[in-house]
Amino acid sequence: MTLEVALRVPRTGFDVDVEFQVPAGSTLAMMGPSGSGKSTIVHAIAGIQKIAAGRIELSGTVLADAKQHRPPHLREVGLLGQDPHLFPHQDALKNIAFGARAGGLDKAAAKAAAAEWIARLGLEEIATHRPEALSGGQRQRIALARALAAAPKILLIDEPFASLDVEAAMDMRALVREELERTGTSAIVVSHSAADALALADDLLVLERGRIIAQGAVQQVFAEPANRFVRAVAATLPAQHPMSIQEEQP
Amino acid sequence: MTLEVALRVPRTGFDVDVEFQVPAGSTLAMMGPSGSGKSTIVHAIAGIQKIAAGRIELSGTVLADAKQHRPPHLREVGLLGQDPHLFPHQDALKNIAFGARAGGLDKAAAKAAAAEWIARLGLEEIATHRPEALSGGQRQRIALARALAAAPKILLIDEPFASLDVEAAMDMRALVREELERTGTSAIVVSHSAADALALADDLLVLERGRIIAQGAVQQVFAEPANRFVRAVAATLPAQHPMSIQEEQP
Amino acid sequence: MASDTGVRVPGFAIAPALLGVGLLVLPLLALITRASWSTLVDDATSPQALSALWLSLRTGVAATVLCVLLGVPLAVLMARSPARIAQLLRALIAVPLVLPPMVGGVALLFLFGRTSPIGQFIDSLWGITLPFSTAAVVIAQSFVALPFLVLSVEGSLRAAGAGYEQAAATLGAGRWMVLTRITLPLAAPGLVAGVILCFARAIGEFGATALFAGNAPGITQTMPLAIYTAFNGAGTGRDSAVALSLLLLATAVVVLLLARAWRPGALK
Amino acid sequence: MASDTGVRVPGFAIAPALLGVGLLVLPLLALITRASWSTLVDDATSPQALSALWLSLRTGVAATVLCVLLGVPLAVLMARSPARIAQLLRALIAVPLVLPPMVGGVALLFLFGRTSPIGQFIDSLWGITLPFSTAAVVIAQSFVALPFLVLSVEGSLRAAGAGYEQAAATLGAGRWMVLTRITLPLAAPGLVAGVILCFARAIGEFGATALFAGNAPGITQTMPLAIYTAFNGAGTGRDSAVALSLLLLATAVVVLLLARAWRPGALK
Amino acid sequence: GCSASTSSEDAAIEPITISAAASLQSAFEQISEEFSAEHPEVKISSISYDGSSTLATQILEGADVDVFASADERNMSEVTEAGFGHEPAIFASNTLVIAVPQDNPADIDSLDDLAQATTVLCAQQVPCGSASRQLLEDQGVQVTPASEEQNVTAVLQKVAAGEADAGLVYATDVLNEENVASIVPEGAEDVVNTYPITTLGENPGAQAFMDFVISERGQQILAEHGFGTGAEQANG
Ligand SMILES: Nc1ncnc2c1ncn2[C@@H]1O[C@H](COP(=O)(O)OP(=O)(O)OP(=O)(O)O)[C@@H](O)[C@H]1O
Ligand SMILES: Nc1ncnc2c1ncn2[C@@H]1O[C@H](COP(=O)(O)OP(=O)(O)OP(=O)(O)O)[C@@H](O)[C@H]1O
Ligand code: MOO
Ligand SMILES: [Mg+2]
Ligand SMILES: [Mg+2]
Numbered sequence A, B: 001m002t003l004e005v006a007l008r009v010p011r012t013g014f015d016v017d018v019e020f021q022v023p024a025g026s027t028l029a030m031m032g033p034s035g036s037g038k039s040t041i042v043h044a045i046a047g048i049q050k051i052a053a054g055r056i057e058l059s060g061t062v063l064a065d066a067k068q069h070r071p072p073h074l075r076e077v078g079l080l081g082q083d084p085h086l087f088p089h090q091d092a093l094k095n096i097a098f099g100a101r102a103g104g105l106d107k108a109a110a111k112a113a114a115a116e117w118i119a120r121l122g123l124e125e126i127a128t129h130r131p132e133a134l135s136g137g138q139r140q141r142i143a144l145a146r147a148l149a150a151a152p153k154i155l156l157i158d159e160p161f162a163s164l165d166v167e168a169a170m171d172m173r174a175l176v177r178e179e180l181e182r183t184g185t186s187a188i189v190v191s192h193s194a195a196d197a198l199a200l201a202d203d204l205l206v207l208e209r210g211r212i213i214a215q216g217a218v219q220q221v222f223a224e225p226a227n228r229f230v231r232a233v234a235a236t237l238p239a240q241h242p243m244s245i246q247e248e249q250p
Numbered sequence C, D: 001m002a003s004d005t006g007v008r009v010p011g012f013a014i015a016p017a018l019l020g021v022g023l024l025v026l027p028l029l030a031l032i033t034r035a036s037w038s039t040l041v042d043d044a045t046s047p048q049a050l051s052a053l054w055l056s057l058r059t060g061v062a063a064t065v066l067c068v069l070l071g072v073p074l075a076v077l078m079a080r081s082p083a084r085i086a087q088l089l090r091a092l093i094a095v096p097l098v099l100p101p102m103v104g105g106v107a108l109l110f111l112f113g114r115t116s117p118i119g120q121f122i123d124s125l126w127g128i129t130l131p132f133s134t135a136a137v138v139i140a141q142s143f144v145a146l147p148f149l150v151l152s153v154e155g156s157l158r159a160a161g162a163g164y165e166q167a168a169a170t171l172g173a174g175r176w177m178v179l180t181r182i183t184l185p186l187a188a189p190g191l192v193a194g195v196i197l198c199f200a201r202a203i204g205e206f207g208a209t210a211l212f213a214g215n216a217p218g219i220t221q222t223m224p225l226a227i228y229t230a231f232n233g234a235g236t237g238r239d240s241a242v243a244l245s246l247l248l249l250a251t252a253v254v255v256l257l258l259a260r261a262w263r264p265g266a267l268k
Numbered sequence E: 001g002c003s004a005s006t007s008s009e010d011a012a013i014e015p016i017t018i019s020a021a022a023s024l025q026s027a028f029e030q031i032s033e034e035f036s037a038e039h040p041e042v043k044i045s046s047i048s049y050d051g052s053s054t055l056a057t058q059i060l061e062g063a064d065v066d067v068f069a070s071a072d073e074r075n076m077s078e079v080t081e082a083g084f085g086h087e088p089a090i091f092a093s094n095t096l097v098i099a100v101p102q103d104n105p106a107d108i109d110s111l112d113d114l115a116q117a118t119t120v121l122c123a124q125q126v127p128c129g130s131a132s133r134q135l136l137e138d139q140g141v142q143v144t145p146a147s148e149e150q151n152v153t154a155v156l157q158k159v160a161a162g163e164a165d166a167g168l169v170y171a172t173d174v175l176n177e178e179n180v181a182s183i184v185p186e187g188a189e190d191v192v193n194t195y196p197i198t199t200l201g202e203n204p205g206a207q208a209f210m211d212f213v214i215s216e217r218g219q220q221i222l223a224e225h226g227f228g229t230g231a232e233q234a235n236g
Helices: A038-046 A093-104 A107-121 A135-150 A165-185 A194-200 A218-223 A228-235 B038-046 B091-100 B109-121 B136-149 B165-181 B194-200 B219-221 B226-234 C011-034 C037-045 C047-079 C083-098 C101-112 C117-126 C134-160 C163-170 C174-187 C187-202 C207-212 C223-232 C239-264 D013-034 D037-044 D048-081 D081-098 D099-114 D115-126 D136-159 D162-170 D175-186 D188-203 D206-214 D223-232 D236-262 E023-040 E052-060 E073-081 E111-115 E125-138 E152-160 E204-216 E215-226 E231-235
Strands: A003-011 A012-024 A025-033 A053-058 A060-064 A077-080 A154-158 A186-190 A203-208 A211-217 B003-011 B016-020 B027-029 B053-057 B061-065 B077-080 B154-160 B186-190 B205-209 B213-215 E015-019 E044-050 E067-069 E091-094 E094-100 E119-122 E145-149 E166-170 E181-183 E194-201
Touching: A003 A038, A012 A025, A012 A186, A012 A211, A025 A194, A025 B061, A025 D223, A038 A077, A038 A154, A060 A135, A060 B003, A077 A135, A093 A107, A093 A135, A093 C174, A107 A135, A135 A154, A135 A165, A154 C011, A165 A186, A165 A194, A165 B226, A186 A194, A194 A218, A203 A218, A211 A218, A218 A228, A228 B165, B003 B038, B016 B027, B016 B038, B016 B061, B016 B186, B016 B205, B016 B213, B027 B194, B038 B077, B038 B154, B061 E067, B077 B136, B077 D162, B091 B136, B091 D175, B109 B136, B136 B154, B136 B165, B154 E145, B165 B186, B165 B194, B186 B194, B194 B219, B205 B219, B205 B226, B213 B219, B219 B226, C011 C239, C011 D048, C011 D081, C011 D136, C011 D175, C037 C083, C037 C239, C047 C083, C047 C134, C047 C174, C047 C187, C047 C223, C047 C239, C047 D013, C047 E044, C047 E073, C083 C134, C083 D013, C083 D188, C083 D236, C101 C117, C101 C207, C101 D013, C101 D223, C101 D236, C101 E052, C134 C174, C134 C187, C134 C207, C134 D013, C134 D136, C134 D188, C134 E152, C163 C174, C163 D236, C174 C187, C174 D013, C187 C223, C187 C239, C187 D081, C187 D188, C187 D206, C207 C223, C207 E052, C223 C239, C223 D037, C223 D099, C223 E023, C239 D081, C239 D099, D013 D236, D013 E145, D037 D236, D048 D081, D048 D175, D048 D188, D048 D223, D048 D236, D081 D136, D099 D115, D099 D136, D099 D206, D099 E166, D136 D175, D136 D188, D136 D206, D162 D175, D188 D223, D188 D236, D206 D223, D206 E152, D223 D236, E015 E052, E015 E204, E023 E044, E023 E091, E023 E204, E023 E215, E044 E052, E052 E067, E052 E073, E067 E204, E073 E194, E091 E204, E091 E215, E094 E125, E094 E152, E111 E125, E111 E166, E119 E125, E125 E194, E152 E166, E152 E181, E194 E204, E204 E215
Parallel strands: A025 A186, A025 A203, A077 A154, A154 A186, B027 B186, B027 B205, B077 B154, B154 B186, E015 E044, E015 E067, E119 E145, E119 E166
Antiparallel strands: A003 A012, A003 A053, A053 A060, A203 A211, B003 B016, B003 B053, B053 B061, B205 B213, E067 E194, E091 E194, E094 E166, E094 E181
């Protein structure tokens, strides 16, 4: 399931205009200053943003180009958006079960899968809370489980750990990594955290005002910072580097 | 304007039950695992969460106890919630102007103030975007400006930099620090980032399942970690420490 | 955000709100005080009254169901149409509201009557004529009640926005699943309002029914027609019209309060 | 989320939606085809028709304004009340809908008539009697139209939720500012629907007006009353009733399309 | 002797439906009761009471009606001219009275008093309205009505509620109205509204019903409900 992306989307002041690939089974990290176009790109791949030009292809199937627009639910692409949009009328468990059903499980299996996810997250206590009665970090973890439960061929996660504390973020990174490996799913992870990129991704892509300004293996991009932004990100890496290896045995 | 807080709020599985003070003009950082009760506490201080017991007092005025509940707009407390709740029917500029008007400025002055804030944030390009057409980080910065524009006596900000890239986060920390110092406002900053605490706060308070497990000057709490969580947080501090001093000259 | 301290209603809203309630409720109280209590029970429990009430309930429910089946898809369509088209549809749909119901009845007669192509077509197909049948009552009620359902559901769908639907679609949920599990539950408050308006309007319908369906006891004589008939009779007829009205009111209140049971447990 | 790829409407919704539109629009077309074109223009431009139309517009707008002034606060109150109270209020407010308007008119007569305490009080205060006055028309229209406004605005307020209001309050915004700048704009779709329903119902109102306000040309004879009067006359009366109805319809469409101009530019 | 035309008493007769002007309601309730007793073989499936204009429209648009009793000749002729129905017969008549509230607050006792009082009339277009104008014109009285009501019921309601000091209605309408007193004005007997009846289709039961209405007993019942008999009108 190789994802090939070439797209142009006009935004105020600049166009998002990029071209890149995500080879089957690999994970791409996407970084860049706020407003540089990261969410725009993953939205376009997921199908909730039209593209003005280019072509998005998944293993030869065209998902979108300037003329066609395959609807989101027929793309086998799953998205956890920056705003998780947990369904306000469903509790945590039901939100996850919705993902599982949307991914193809029947009612009973979806329910069982949701319960299992809640247990893996250690959130049994708040399983029947509606989103309005969840903490920010709990919401984000439920939404992540919902996206994983839908078992997409390509997983797009937009700032999935932003509201999590250090330990929860480590756990979730490990969980995502485990799932991606187990299922052989490709993924794109949008994040402001160098730790996320190191822990999860094979390749790293850095954007600025809609353009790719650096691209390559994660370590390498950090080792040779292409500009001030990349240098600043690299500087946030914790002292006892490389984290990525520590994190696999939390 | 000393804020004295003693409160109990029942949650599923445990009670949030804390007692602490924020001396006039000082800033308190609040950390703790996801779901430990941080947002609950700032919501109670802001007046959008009732307390079951205790008393919240601002310079001798009782804001809330088990019986009374002063409505939010009469508290002189400003909140930027974890969900920024930008008003969806107003553009970025109007959102900030709303804050300024709510803080007491007249229409023209509020408009001017909003334009000034947009310029300080460097977001002129997207000043007339509605929230749905803003990036996650842009939303968070607009919401922060809106909260600052309201000029509260006590500012509560709940994960205000979570969606920002490293550089934008640095800029915003500097901005908040500058504003708090200029106006002598006290503040509570909820954050998962040790860098935020170091950059902004005098004191640090660490929660776990509704209880305070560590409290004191920021450096000191990190220097003598009270438990595994604090140690993990401290470990994320960047190599070229202390950041807090570097950040003041971005 | 925590929800147990909802922003309270501004105090200055209370006076007009009470005036509003007064405007709606006081006339009913006036009606009750003028009721002739001695004959009230007899009037309200006469076989004809009960048969009219039963017919009203059956046709009212049938019309409401029909309106939901036709109106909810229409509301969804409108809520997701470009502003310009939605605008046009909204005006088009509001138009039957403007029509005095009796004219609506005439229009329905013109459309389905035996002289019309549709009437003749239906006749040749199934050998039935619609007007003056119980089916005609349901059609007349649906004609006047449908706009209420559509417009209030549409308003609510717009307020709920498309973000959650998109999130569901990116998880792989098809259109039916999105509609039934996300869109409609989120629009529940408007749906409830719409169904209440629709049912109430349907069982209160008089003018269109009188013309299109006629006034045959047991077949097309619903409560409002029975009330009208009683009202037109001189003398004590007026008392029994009031009695029948109170019976209809009481029934409507009970139905609307029972409706609580099925209220989708959605957003507060 | 990006909004230029709204989830499309499921295909299977289109058939019932079209049927719904058909149910509402086809009868009107039937009405138009039966119009007697030779006399249509004369009928529709007679001084009496135009004076009734003008009265309808004035009273319809006045009633809508009154309903907004009373109904919006009531809707806000209901939307922020505990579920149980809101439930009760909703049933109470839906009740006048159920009442055949004619009975509503009688109830209004009982309440405001010159023999009633309120009527006598008003008389002693300002020396006026309400029945047979234009004010009575506005009251009758408001009585039947208010529930529509209240219920659909309330539905929309509930859907919008309290999060934004709380955010505004924590910035220091008082209740009035929150109401006018946040609550109502967010409820705009429901407000629009409610105002349309309310205005349409008001200018279509017949039964309550006929009983409470009477049928004096230029003072209380609105379009629906003029239409009924024409319809009740035999022969050509029916043709001119159809002509007047089409005039009313056309006017309503124009007003509703013009209403676009003031539509608060809120949520899509 | 009213069963002259019911020739096929053995054969099962189709039930009949009747459309009758609203003002006939109380009289027709009794007539149909006695008719059913006398003609058990004819089942009356329903009687719809409504404004004559409404009933005429329904018949023109296909209502399956066997007997139509109208409150005026205009609506009747519209039906017969369209080819529905047979030759109609006049079966009843009605004259106008002044209706006043029971306590007669404006001291009305003749048509002349109407000019000064708050008076409501039927609209010109409906039968009772045109009759009212005729009567006032005959008597040379100028009245500006406070309201031109849609039908007699509305006039009566305004008077009964005390909103109007007086109104012109039919004699039959005030018969059982306890809140209203009536005054027979001068010249009322010269302005007579006549009620025609006809059968539609060939249902023998319909003819039997119509015959019963015109019969002596039928006329007697109508008279008990305040109607003038129709026979003399028809003959005269
Ligand atoms: N619907 C829209 N219409 C027009 N412009 C938009 C729309 N949505 C976003 N934008 C603009 O496009 C640019 C890219 O936004 P995008 O959300 O892709 O940024 P991002 O890289 O995800 O940023 P962040 O890290 O802050 O989330 C921003 O300047 C934003 O204001
Ligand atoms: N309205 C509510 N009713 C009941 N329980 C709630 C409600 N809101 C939150 N909770 C629960 O209270 C606990 C504390 O939540 P809170 O939002 O204060 O956590 P937090 O420290 O801010 O976490 P995070 O870092 O994830 O935002 C959580 O377990 C949450 O599920
Ligand atoms: O029976 Mo009528 O409606 O007064 O002509
Ligand atoms: Mg983004
Ligand atoms: Mg929180």
